[in-house]
Amino acid sequence: MSLLGDLNHSAFFPDSASSFSSDSDWIFYFITVVCVIFFVPICIALFGSAWKYHKANGEPADSQIDHNTTIELVWSIGPSFLLIIMFYFGAQGYLNHRTVPEGAYEIGVDAKMWGWTMNYGSGVYHPELHVVVNESTKLTMTSQDVIHSLYIPAFRVKKDIVPGRYNYLWFKATKASEKATAEQQAELDRVAKKNKETGESWSYDDHQFTPDGYRFYDLYCAEYCGTNHSEMQTVVVVHETEAELKAWIKKYSARPDGVTPAAYGATLYERRGCKSCHSTDGTKLVGPSYEGSFGTMRQLTGGSPVKVDENYVRESILYPKAKVAAGYQPVMPSYKGQLSDDDVNSLVQFIKSLGDPSAAGGEENNDTGSAAAETGDEASAAETAAGDATETTPQN
Ligand code: HEC
Ligand SMILES: [Cu+2]
Structure with a gap:
């Protein structure tokens, strides 16, 4: 741990909630303090000497001062020990980050x-990251x-994600997320219900809880x-036990009984990121x-125009x-x-429910759902054609 006491509540750092936090903060503080310890006296000596030894205009300068072996050895060898310490802890931390422990819980x-x-x-699939406390993920x-x-x-x-390859990252969360009280949960449920009616998405900032009632850590694209x-951005929730995580996953495993495909499609629209590119209000x-x-x-x-029907969607x-x-x-x-077949069908029903009521004529196609799945070859041929076509300027 640190020479500087409890780093968990420092002004410089966010929550410290993984097994990496204290090592990483310690080396950061160490380097900062060393830099300040050198920077301040060097500046004082620099400006002090300039002032003390300056000569009036026109006076000849002193001849070159010869070197001083003792001082030069001290200021070369001394700091190199500090650099070795920085390198040692930095390299150790780096290797820890890169070595994924056996049996870690895996999430894509x-x-x-x-x-x-x-x-x-x-x-x-879900946009939030849910993990278990004290377990390598x-x-x-x-x-x-x-x-x-x-x-x-x-x-x-932090780890870059480069297209065309797998990138790995691991951590062990050390602090479970706080749960909402029954009273808070009731309020969250109320907001969730209202959002559903208005089509608004969940505001993590406003509520500081996930809709399921967990406090969270932030996850950013950097x-x-x-x-x-x-x-x-999304959020990270740390569960107390693996059983709790499994229960949470189960809750999202499929369209719940009694939920219509169109309603579930609306959920998928939010949850699977369609929302970031498609609006439901004409925008x-x-x-x-x-x-x-x-x-x-x-x-x-x-290509020639097509009708927006089940197959096209x-x-x-x-x-x-x-x-x-x-x-x-x-x-x-x-x-x-x-997306499972049911997921795709739910999205189709959702998009259909928002369609032009006067022109809704796709009814007879209702159960041709899987036909489109068999057109894979055709589709990839068309894909090439479409790729060429976009080189020319699109209309409007
Ligand atoms: C990165 C942005 C992006 C995301 C995410 C995205 N789409 Fe699209 N989608 C587009 C663009 C751009 C088009 C128009 C170009 C095309 O046809 O490929 C499109 C076209 C469509 C069309 C045809 C619409 C029409 O009127 O012609 C449908 C249906 C569709 N998307 C459904 C979805 C669904 C469902 C999801 C989520 C599961 C989704 N999209 C996620 C960008 C996106
Ligand atoms: Cu990004």
């Missing part, structure tokens, strides 16, 4: 412009587009990755708004580059293998 992380999706296995991270960087200040961990980089974001789109004709880049989710809406860049990531 998928980064894309501009959101996070954690993969808890068995088809459970390993994140296996991928990026779908550009370089992102996962940064959890309270855990003192690599400038485009327009909404500053909003590429044009990175992608087209869902409002009033279902049942209308969609102009494509380099399904294909757009699984093979987004097969048919690219005119006026948009082909930047939507594929959700193939990431």
Whole structure:
């Protein structure tokens, strides 16, 4: 631990909540203090000498002062010990960060412009990162587009996520998240219900709790990755026990009984990041708004118009580059293998529910859902074609 007492509540650092925190803070303080100890006397000597030995204008300068072996040895050898100490602790910390312990709990992380999706296995995805206290957790991270960087200040961990390869990071959280009291939870539930009606998303800042009633640590993207980089944030919840984490995961494992596909689609729209590119109120974001789109004709880049029906929506989710809406860049990531059949169907029903009521004519296609999944080859051929087509300027 530290010479400086309790670093957990210092003005310089966020919460200290992982097994890395105290080592990392200690070396940071050490380097800072050493720098100050050298900087201040050097400045005093510098300005003091300049003042003391200055000569009036026109007076000849003294001849060169010869070297002083004792002083030179002291100021070379002395500080090199300090540098060795810094290197030793720095290298030790680095190696600790890079060596993932055996048997760590594994969670997948998928980064894309501009959101996070954690993969808890068995088809459970969620934007929040949930882990267990005092247990090593390993994140296996991928990026779908550009370089992102996962940064959890309270855990003192940060790692770039480079597209086209896996990047790893591990930590052991040491402080479980506080739970909301029954009273607070009732209030959170009330807000969650209201948000559902108004279509607003959860404000972690306002509530300082997750909708499930956990306090959290912040998780940021620390690599400038485009327009909404500053909003590429999520939260980390630390559970008391693995059983509690498993119960939380189970809660999100599938569409709960009694929830309609369209309602569950609305949840997936929020949870799976569609929201960052598609609005439900007609606003044009990175992608087209869902409002009033279902049942209308969609102009494509380099192709004849198609009707926005179940098959088109399904294909757009699984093979987004097969048919690219005119006026948009082909930047939507594929959700193939990431959404179950029921998930895709729920999203289709959700988008349909927002569609143009007068033009809703897709009814007869209702159960052709899996047909689109078989058009894989066709889709990738079309993908190439679409890729070429975007080289030319899109209409509007
Ligand atoms: C990175 C931004 C981005 C994300 C995230 C994203 N999309 Fe898209 N989406 C787009 C863009 C851009 C287009 C238009 C270009 C195209 O057709 O590929 C599009 C097109 C679509 C279309 C066709 C819409 C139309 O009217 O032509 C559908 C349907 C769709 N997305 C559904 C989804 C769903 C469902 C999700 C979440 C599971 C999602 N998208 C996530 C960017 C995104
Ligand atoms: Cu990013």
